[in-house]
Amino acid sequence: MFIIMVYDVNQKRVNKVLKKARQYLHWVQNSVLEGEITEANFLKLKMELAKIINEKEDSIIFYNFRTTKYYKRESIGIKKGGDNNIF
Template sequence: MFVILVYDVKEERVGKALKICRRYLTHVQNSVFEGETSEAKLRMLKDELKSILDENYDSVIIYKFRTKHYYERESIGVDKPSHEDFIV
């Protein structure tokens, strides 16, 4: 499945949330991530995020698409480079 994840967390937890999300998805903007993943990996990502979040203050929104084919992305302005843009 293709996933878009957006978070809004208190400043002291931003670094931890960023590290967790980068392990599973591509970082596309400050608190926005996207990428292909499995149900199992998405569950692991959510569990890791839940372990650091304050559910009374922080929020995470996850948009799920069955495949990337049903998703269209339009960008205006500067596109941040993703790890997929680098040759390994």
């Protein structure tokens, strides 16, 4: 599956959320990551992020595409992040 993840979290937790998400997805913009991920890793990512965030203050949204067949990505301007950021 292909996931786009966007987040809005308290500044205290931004680095932790980004670091965790980059273990699974590619960082492409401030507070935006995307990439192919297995169902098992997607569940693991969500559980790990739930331990980091405060659900009363923070927000994470996942856009889930079952296939990239209808997916098209265009960008204008500088490129942030990149495809080689998964570690």
